[in-house]
Amino acid sequence: MPASSPILATSLPQKQLTTSSPAGGFRLPPPEKLAILLDRSESVDLVQQIHAAILRHNLYLHPYHPVLNLKLHRAYASHDKIRHSLSLLHTTIDPDLFLFTAAINTASTNGLRDQAFRLYLQLLSSRIVPNEFTLSSILKSCSARSVKLIHTHVIKFGLGLDPYVATGLVDVYALGGDLVSARKVFDRMPERRSIVSCTAMLTCYAKQGDVEAARALFESMLDSDRDIVSWNVMIDAYGQHGFPSEALMLFRELLAEGKPKPDEITAVATLSACSQIGALESGRWIHVLIERSGIRVNVKVCTALIDMYSKCGSLEEAVSVFNDTTRKDIVAWNAMIAGYAMHGYSQEALRLFDEMQGTVGLQPTDITFIGTLQACAHAGLVEEGVRMFESMGQVYGIKPKIEHYGCLVSLLGRAGRLKQAYEIIKNMEIEADSVIWSSLLGSCKLHGDFGLGKEIAEYLIGRNITNSGTYVLLSNIYASVGDYEGVAKVRSLMKEKTIVKEPGVSTIEIDGRVHEFRAGDGNHLQSEEIYTMVRKMSEWIKSSGYVPDTNVVLQDLEKSEKEESLEVHSERLAIAYGLISTKPGSPLRIFKNLRVCSDCHTVTKLISKITGRKIVMRDRNRFHHFVDGSCSCGDFW
DNA sequence: TTAGGGTTAG
Structure with a gap:
């Protein structure tokens, strides 16, 4: 290559690159130097300039180009320019395995599943043999259906024993609820299973709510193997599947063992367990523990605290945490709005809703509206609530879900507008569930409209759209008018269908x-x-x-x-x-x-x-x- | 390159 070639040009300080142009007489740094600049790029501008320079100077013909291209891909991806990073593949002649794999990984980790699959198929049709990196990358885009195909590729390319690939497989099978396949892959893994693959399997049981199987696997792991992630998964498995007391017990066990040290995720899981059982003292204790142990207090921990204090009955402490939370995101606002709503502080909830949009500029989500509608329902703010419901679609483009209709029906029902609530249920696009019917039935009872109440309850029982609540309410309605024959009828129906009233x-x-x-x-x-x-x-x-x-x-x-x-x-x-x-x-x-x-x-x-x-x-x-x-x-x- | 977290009607 001649000495004047830009590829052999002397190195150039970064800031000069930004002003360089072929006409300006500057020389382009060598590709190796460009690669370093890309790795360190702090702005996407520099990445784009280097990209432009590569094209302008025909660097794609250079033997070092594949490496440079890969660096360019990573640099774009690290600046969230996913489309730019993926388009590199289309402009590269004969992309190699590494660029393909990087692109598949980028697509997968950014939720572009279809694109990841297209790239994977393109790779195969280019007669390139994928490696363990490629397969673990495509596994991230797999669904319960496509995992079977990828699993055959794993076997075909002899990658079944790779811990990353196997863990990926366990993960995808877990996601689709296929515990048997997940376990098969897991059991075939090499002797020394990594802590990560054990935790993936543990997560699999946890997601399915099989806390017993999860606990058995957890117990089978050596103490020395259990790290904080596996403890967190086990604690959370209990908390998320109806065993909050067990979650707290396991947390105490963790503390008693002295290691590993709890982290912010442990805090969130245990606080959520406290919320469920209303364990305020335990929640406060965990709060103190967080502050003393140097656990990183991020917005998720704060939200869990807000939620815990709200649900444990101490709205004051929830507000105090909320006020002290820096960089509150929408979830934190939603939690506080819901907190005010469930305590009946409706005006405060609505004030927060305005403040969130006006002062802070955050857009509400569908969950925000569950909170504000609940606030309206609890305070009997009928007109305000109806306006709020209508604004969801009209102003915010959010389609109401069954929960929002539930709030609206409760709001109207409570105000005695039973017929209107009934019409809404009958005309909504979503199919009514037993929750929403129970809400209306409850309102019928509250306002003494036994005629409508009976009509609805009998309609539901006739169509089998019932839960124990519906039966209990119907029985209640009969009892309220002293119709004990009706009560007896309902009771025998419940017996016949083996419906058990949830004990108080x-x-x-x-x-x-x-x-x-x-x-x-x-x-x-x-x-x-x-x-x-x-x-x-x-x-x-x-x-x-x-x-x-x-x-x-x-x-x-x-x-x-x-x-x-x-x-x-x-x-x-x-x-x-x-x-x-x-x-x-x-x-x-x-x-x-x-x-x-x-x-x-x-x-x-x-x-x-x-x-x-x-x-x-x-x-x-x-x-x-x-x-x-x-x-x-x-x-x- | 692989594992874990916060808000959601009655």
């Missing part, structure tokens, strides 16, 4: 331990003291004029028997236990898995007045704050 469970956390109560429960160690307090409570409230609301009792019992059954509702047992085990004047926080019944609601108001305690009660739908004889829900829930 109330919980209260005392000294970091969660205590569970079911109606009439005698299992607690301090049962005797609890029942003494229950009877004391009955005397207090009766002397303040309480009359039991026996209508809420479904069974066909004598009046006195109905009163007795009300007296031992799970909420009342939990309150009694709270009263005997905490200091006078301190607030009580009770959690109920179902909706609080209207009789317990009345009783709790009275107890709050008589004892001077603030009682915070979370039920299936929302929070009730009982203070001095009244409730934040305004007796309308």
Whole structure:
């Protein structure tokens, strides 16, 4: 090559490259130097200039070009110029395995599955043999269907024992729920399975909710092998599949072992477990632990804290974390809006919604609207809620989902606009589910429209669109009008179809331990003291004029028997236990898995007045704050 | 190059 060739030109400082032009007399640095510049490029401008220079100087004919091209690809990708990085492949004559693999990997990691597959097929038709990097890259784009094909390629090219490829296969099979194939691949892996492949298999069980299989695999891993990722997967598996107490127990085990050190993901998983059971004390303890142990407090940890404090009944602490969170993203805003909504602070939720858009400039998502619509529903802001619902599509281009319709139906139903709510359910594009029907049925009961209630319930039962809630509500409706024949009919129907009413469970956390109560429960160690307090409570409230609301009792019992059954509702047992085990004047926080019944609601108001305690009660739908004889829900829930 | 996380109706 002649000495004047740009390829052999002397090196050029980076800033001069930006002003260089062939006419300007500058010389292009050698390709090796360009490669270094690309690796270090801080702006996409420089990448584009180098790209232009490569083309202008015919560098694509240079033997070093494949390496340069690969660097160019990575540089574009690292600046999020995915299209630029992928288009390199089209402008390259005879792209090699490395460029193909890099492009497939870039497409896969950026969710461009179809393109990844097109590139993979193009590679095969160019008669290039893929390697383990290529296959692990294409595996990231596989679906449950395409994985079979790629698996045959893995075998054909003899890559089945490569840990990366095998882990990729386990991962894809797991995603499609094919536990058997995932396990087969896993079991065939070489003797010393890597911690990563074990964790991939563990994740597979976790995603399927098979916590027992997950725990068995977790136990089979040597202590020395378990790193924080595997602990996190196991803790989260419990938390996400209905075993939040087990998640917290395992977390305590991790702390007791002393290693590995929990990280921010452990924090999120355990906080979520606390949210589910309303374990405020445990949640606070984890918060302190986070601050003391130097865990990186990112926005996800903050959101988990906001959610935990909201769901555990301490809105004040949720707000405090929210205010201290820097760089709040939409998820953090959504969590805070939902927090305000579930506590009945509707105006605050709506104010935040405005602030988020106006001051911060964040666009709401469909989840934001679940929060704001719920806020409207809980405060009876009918017009505002309807406007909000309409604005979703008209202003924000967001298609309402069943959850949004659910909020709207609840909003209208609560306001007594039953016919309108009924029409919405009948006319919506999405098929109604039992949740939305139950909501309307509940409203029918609330407003005493037994005619419509019966019509709907019988329609649902006739079409088998039911859950235990629908039956219970229908039975309730019959009971409210004293139609015990109807009640009996529903009960025998439930028996016939083996529908079991979900048992009501109330919980209260005392000294970091969660205590569970079911109606009439005698299992607690301090049962005797609890029942003494229950009877004391009955005397207090009766002397303040309480009359039991026996209508809420479904069974066909004598009046006195109905009163007795009300007296031992799970909420009342939990309150009694709270009263005997905490200091006078301190607030009580009770959690109920179902909706609080209207009789317990009345009783709790009275107890709050008589004892001077603030009682915070979370039920299936929302929070009730009982203070001095009244409730934040305004007796309308 | 391979594994793990936060918000969602009643």
